[in-house]
Amino acid sequence: MAEASIPVDLLNPGQVFACLGFLEAADLLLGDAEGGFDWSDSGSTRFLLRAVGDLNPVKAVLSFIEECSVSSVAPSGIELSTEGWNVPTQRSSPDVAFPIPLPTSPATLPARLDNGAADSPRVLTIDYWGDARNKTSRDNAKFWAGAGGYPGAALTRDALQLVRDRCVAAADAPFDLAVEQSSSFRFDWRRDYIPLDIGFSLNNHPSNRFSTVGYPLVEVLAAIGLTNARPALVSKLEYRYGVIGTTSSQRFFDPLFLRAALGDSKLPFPQRRFKMLLGWPGKEGQARCITTVTEELLR
Numbered sequence: 001m002a003e004a005s006i007p008v009d010l011l012n013p014g015q016v017f018a019c020l021g022f023l024e025a026a027d028l029l030l031g032d033a034e035g036g037f038d039w040s041d042s043g044s045t046r047f048l049l050r051a052v053g054d055l056n057p058v059k060a061v062l063s064f065i066e067e068c069s070v071s072s073v074a075p076s077g078i079e080l081s082t083e084g085w086n087v088p089t090q091r092s093s094p095d096v097a098f099p100i101p102l103p104t105s106p107a108t109l110p111a112r113l114d115n116g117a118a119d120s121p122r123v124l125t126i127d128y129w130g131d132a133r134n135k136t137s138r139d140n141a142k143f144w145a146g147a148g149g150y151p152g153a154a155l156t157r158d159a160l161q162l163v164r165d166r167c168v169a170a171a172d173a174p175f176d177l178a179v180e181q182s183s184s185f186r187f188d189w190r191r192d193y194i195p196l197d198i199g200f201s202l203n204n205h206p207s208n209r210f211s212t213v214g215y216p217l218v219e220v221l222a223a224i225g226l227t228n229a230r231p232a233l234v235s236k237l238e239y240r241y242g243v244i245g246t247t248s249s250q251r252f253f254d255p256l257f258l259r260a261a262l263g264d265s266k267l268p269f270p271q272r273r274f275k276m277l278l279g280w281p282g283k284e285g286q287a288r289c290i291t292t293v294t295e296e297l298l299r
Contacts, residue, residue, distance in 0.1 A: 001053070002050060002053060002057060003049070003050040004056045005047060006173065006174060007047075007173055008046065008047045012293070013187065013231065013241060013274070015175045016262070017187055017222035017262070018175065018225055020226075020229060021220070021225035024225060024227050025061040025064065026057040027255060029051075029061060030057055033057065035253065036048045037243045037272075038246045058171050059168055059171045062167040062170070062171055062174060065167050068114055069113070070113060071111075071114065072111060073091075073111075074089050075098045076094040080105070080109060082106050082151045082153050085154040087153045100130030101130065101135045107149050107152065108130045109130075109153060110126060110153070111125070111152055125227075126152065126224055127227075128223065139230055141233075144183070144186050145282070155185060159220050160220060163177060163216045167217065175215060175218050176215075177215065178213050178215055179216060180212070180213060181214025187218060190213070192289035192290065228259050230263055231262060237277060240296070241262050242261045242264045242265075243262070244258060244267055244269040244271050245272065246270075247270060272295060274294065275293070275296055278291060
């Protein structure tokens with residue numbers, strides 16, 4: 001098995017979710033992926049990842065992301081499409097259960113990332129935003145606005161277009177890859193702001209006067225990381241999430257344990273827990289953005 005590690009800021013929820021994104025992607029692309037958080041050096045926390053084969057698992061995931069195509073997936077027989085946003089829509093087989101409750105808007109159609117190889121196809125699906133608590137008992141942690149707004153598949157496409165040909169080169173510190181980014185899934189708090197807090201809104205000024213800097217790899221990998229895990233919902237504007245740490249005898253954990261830790265489950269390993277607060281950058285009840293993250297003492 002090949003191993004790799006990357007720096008991570010545990011006080012940045014998007015980066016923590018993105019670590020699980022690396023884990024989920026490596027498990028699908030390479031097989032038998034395991035991971036863990038190492039905070040033994042007080043000045044630098046790192047996420048450790050290993051998977052089957054000789055390929056560096058971080059670079060393997062970034063190579064896939066750099067080269068993949070993006071489309072949406074719609075249920076067979078339902079007239080929903082993201083073609084209007086220049087994102088191709090594929091129809092799912094009527095013989096296969098659709099992965100989320102039937103969408104009512106193109107905004108929540110799952111995004112499909114495909115390496116395009118006919119001989120050895122690899123596909124990642126992003127569909128966390130399609131969960132509904134009244135149907136699945138899972139909060140969808142959807143922070144971007146509007147069920148009838150801009151599609152998640154289009155946000156995914158946009159983020160990847162910003163970093164094409166730069167992903168693998170950023171393998172040593174992928175969460176530091178920054179570019180101008182106008183919209184996102186709102187997982188990385190470094191891009192967002194509350195107009196009332198800063199005293200003005202960027203939308204009220206010419207587009208060439210101010211710009212927001214985002215972190216597309218964090219956003220896309222965080223979206224992948226929520227495939228099988230979610231932060232614990234406390235209220236609409238408060239969540240908790242957690243991580244498990246390496247020890248001298250155990251450096252890697254099965255994905256099951258990292259997923260459970262993210263959801264703030266108590267586990268028999270070294271753990272750290274964090275509280276994140278959100279705010280309304282615009283109209284209440286629409287988009288949310290992360291404003292404050294604090295670590296909580298475990299009892």
